[in-house]
Amino acid sequence: MALPSTDVIGAGTPNIAVTGxxxxxxxxxxxxxxxxxxxxxxxxxxxxxxxxGLEPQGERTVNAIRDWNADIIAQLQTEHSVRFGLTxxxxxxxxxxxxxxxAENLDVxxxxxxxxxxxxxxxxxxxxxxxxxxxxxxxxxxxxxIVLPNAKVSEVTERAFVAGELTGFQCVVEAFKDxxxxxxxxxxxxxxxxxxx
Numbered sequence: 001m002a003l004p005s006t007d008v009i010g011a012g013t014p015n016i017a018v019t020g021x022x023x024x025x026x027x028x029x030x031x032x033x034x035x036x037x038x039x040x041x042x043x044x045x046x047x048x049x050x051x052x053g054l055e056p057q058g059e060r061t062v063n064a065i066r067d068w069n070a071d072i073i074a075q076l077q078t079e080h081s082v083r084f085g086l087t088x089x090x091x092x093x094x095x096x097x098x099x100x101x102x103a104e105n106l107d108v109x110x111x112x113x114x115x116x117x118x119x120x121x122x123x124x125x126x127x128x129x130x131x132x133x134x135x136x137x138x139x140x141x142x143x144x145x146i147v148l149p150n151a152k153v154s155e156v157t158e159r160a161f162v163a164g165e166l167t168g169f170q171c172v173v174e175a176f177k178d179x180x181x182x183x184x185x186x187x188x189x190x191x192x193x194x195x196x197x
Contacts, residue, residue: 007192010139012053020045022054022086023134024099027150031132035143035189043132046099047090050168054135055085057172082175082183083154084135084146089168097121100156100169102128128153133173141191148175148184 014021025043032039061079064072090096094117097106101121109118133148155172159165175183 007190010142010144012137012144013139014049014053015136015138015143017138020047021136022046022049022088023136024095025132027130027132029132031134031147031149031185032145033185033187035145035187039134043134044095046088046096047093048088050087050089052087054137056083057085058082058175082148083172084133085170085172087159087168087170089166091167091169092119094119096169099128099131099153100171102126130176133175141189143187143189143191145187146184147187148173149178149182151175 023039023043023045025040029040029042031043058081059079060077062075063078065074065076067073088096088100094106094108097119101123105122105124105126107120107122109115111117130150130152133151135146137144137146151173153171154174155170157170159168159170161167177183
């Protein structure tokens with residue numbers, strides 16, 4: 001019997017050097033199909049995430065069916081969801097604001113010699129569109145990339161405006177099935193390469 005190995009454990013550290021950790025872009029954009037492939041430039045990094053990181057919140061619920069004798073005779077799945085919670089700190093980031101309020105609700109004026117980039121957000125309450133989301137992680141040589149080809153922000157809570165903390169957005173991203181019937185793709189690379197002979 002094999003002993004436990006550190007080759008199969010790792011942390012959920014963002015892959016900051018390569019992608020920034022959390023990215024989002026237009027629905028239908030070509031998505032990567034492994035843990036290291038390049039990412040289409042239309043899928044934009046969303047900057048800093050709070051120290052709470054990425055919280056998987058998906059669930060699978062079953063309904064236990066019992067017979068007259070109270071024995072469970074079947075378990076019928078009633079729900080399956082794929083969702084992730086996170087807090088984005090980029091409150092002045094155009095890409096973050098796009099994901100939190102919708103691109104059609106932003107008016108952006110480029111920086112000039114007298115002002116920085118100006119962003120006006122109109123809070124209309126219109127539903128947010130489905131988008132591509134990618135979560136990119138690395139620990140040592142190990143990589144994990146979670147790709148949601150069809151997802152949307154289902155919850156947004158804005159953090160308080162106070163002097164001692166960063167403002168930002170706590171959000172939940174919910175995944176839906178793509179054309180292949182898949183909600184999320186998880187690509188793992190354990191970082192252990194085959195030694196040459």
